[in-house]
Amino acid sequence: xxxxxxxxxxxxxxxxxxxxxxxxxxxxxxxxxxxxxxxxxxxxxxxxxxxxxxxxxxxxxxxxxxxxxxxxxxxxxxxxxxxxxxxxxxxxxxxxxxxxxxxxxxxxxxxxxxxxxxxxxxxxxxxxxxxx
Ligand SMILES: [Zn+2]
Numbered sequence: 001x002x003x004x005x006x007x008x009x010x011x012x013x014x015x016x017x018x019x020x021x022x023x024x025x026x027x028x029x030x031x032x033x034x035x036x037x038x039x040x041x042x043x044x045x046x047x048x049x050x051x052x053x054x055x056x057x058x059x060x061x062x063x064x065x066x067x068x069x070x071x072x073x074x075x076x077x078x079x080x081x082x083x084x085x086x087x088x089x090x091x092x093x094x095x096x097x098x099x100x101x102x103x104x105x106x107x108x109x110x111x112x113x114x115x116x117x118x119x120x121x122x123x124x125x126x127x128x129x130x131x132x
Contacts, residue, residue: 014063017063018059018060018063018064021056021057021059021060022056022057022060024052024056025052025053025056025057025060028049028050028052028053028056029049029050029053031046031049032046032047032049032050032053033046035049079126079127079128080097080126080127080128081097081098081124081125081126081127082095082096082097082098082124082125082126082127083095083096083097083098083099083102083121083123083124084121084122084123084124084125085108085119085120085121085122086119086120086122087111087113087114087116087118087119087120088116088118088120089111089114089116089118090111090113090114090116091113092111092112092113092114092119093122098124102121102124103121103124104121104122104123104124105120105121105122106120106121107119107120108120108121
């Protein structure tokens with residue numbers, strides 16, 4: 001009954017991986033610095049640790065950037081801009097493609113349902129075009 005369903009909305013698993021890799025990166029960085037320091041094995045001994053560090057931090061950075069892009073930023077994914085047209089007099093509502101020059105609350109003419117000149121842009125938003 002109290003079971004929670006993972007629906008992909010909360011990326012807990014990928015967050016845990018990112019945190020784990022960040023920890024691995026810090027640990028291997030410390031090991032690498034220790035090898036480079038006095039008493040260590042020098043650069044050749046430090047290199048494997050440092051390459052793991054670079055990989056771990058690189059992966060964390062990459063996954064963070066990718067997740068941020070997923071939150072509907074319109075400059076990377078092709079998106080469709082739509083206008084929601086509403087009538088102030090009746091319940092008429094229509095969604096159409098955005099045209100240049102349109103803005104929210106702009107009056108755009110007569111209502112096709114009640115005939116009053118009360119049609120206006122109620123909302124403008126971008127819809128992500130999902131490619132598969
Ligand atoms: Zn109307």
